[in-house]
Amino acid sequence: MIRLIDVHKEYDNGTKALKGINLRIEDGEFVFLVGPSGSGKSTIIKLLTAEITASKGRVIVNGYNLGNIRRWQIPHMRRTLGIIFQDFRLIEKKTVQGNLEFAMRTVGASGREMRKRIPYVLDLVGLEDKADVYPNEMSGGEQQRVAIARALVNNPKMIIADEPTGNLDPRRSLEIMTLLERINAMGTTMLVVTHERDLVNRFSKRVVAIKDGEMIRDGQGGYYRA
């Protein structure tokens, strides 16, 4: 669950990135966050992952009020999220299995938990036979599936995908988005940041559009105009 209540963000250089954003995303929802470059999408993601704090207003993520969260609580808040990036951000020197173990180990999972969870997640993303492969031996689409698997492996309440199809061709993009939709259908809340109009139009989901730091649309249905 996400709540943004009258959120403003002004950076040190004076840039006003967000101007009074109000947003409520319930558990289990699938939401597209769209908007042109520089509209404030990345700022919202950074606020939700506690990389930055709001200048004004309240940000609540999965029960954590990020305005007064203590530093030691931030890792625990992040464990309720799975984050997917446009550039995958996989560790090149580790295999697929190694990347997932790495993510699970950071939250203190045992070897037994890893042996049980990793094959399940790899199967879910369609990479059951790629556990011992290194990321640079895989296609972009496969690498993004590994990133999705890594986001899922700690069983988060919500996945935040920041331009997950930005580096992929249309066919792979559709596959990835379909996979995210399937994961959402299993109960994981999904917030997907994108500016790919065709892809958004293809899925009948809630679309939140922002421009120049202000929300210009929040409605059901695929169509949007940036």
Next chain:
Amino acid sequence: MRRLNLGYFIKEGFSSIFSHGLMSFAAVCMIVACLIIMGSFSLLAINVDDMLKQLEEENEFLAFIDEDYTENQIRELMAQVRQLDNVGQVEYITREQAKADYLKGHESEGLYVNLPDEVLRDRLSIHVIDLERFSETVEAVKALPGVANHRAASEVAEGFVAVRNAVTALAMVLVAILAVVSLFIIANTIRLATFARREEIAIMKMCGATDGFVRWPFIVEGLILGLMGALVAFFLQWGVYVAVGSALVENGANALFSLMDFGLIWKRVLGIFMLSGAAIGAVGSGFAIRKFLQV
């Protein structure tokens, strides 16, 4: 720290040393250089201190006894002197012995041969334990009844103390400065190594890793590099020390300044090197990683 994590931290610490071999090598070289410079200054200070201690041990002064004192009174006086604070060995020298010793030093001068014993006084040769309290001890002995006069080289004693204090203070200041400089150099070297892994750290943080979980493998890595550097520095320091000692002997300078046997101090040197190396490596890593934890 969970047992599972401890094993993981040690494994990660070791593996990152080898996966970033060149940076690890650079860090070890920096630690070796810093420890050898610090070690050389410390060894110089230890040797100067040892030399001054030897000179101090020879330090004594004479208390001349009242001519009217009987043998028994002299024994009593000796007991009183021995009870004084900061007094080591006390030796009673009769006027006959004093004359004989005096003549030994002036054998070629027949002039003194017929010197009557009564010209000299019975005396006590008194060793001082702490040279810094030399004057105070002389005054205490002087104040005792039966002590007619004394002969003490207070200026020489004070000179020894001043030299020792200056050398110790200089060495301490230099070692402290070098320790701080080393820490910064090591921190920067490890920061360079860490910079290449900032993406890895960012991923860990985004997955919900705590600062401690991210930091510990780096601290273990720094600790191992520090210990490796300390070991290499110890053997190099040993070689340099022995070489300098040999050079002093060859040049005949050992009469003026001779080095302590390394066999007497190697355990202390190794211990200090290992502790310093481990501390510099671990603390340097801790400093280096701080910036990258702000994710």
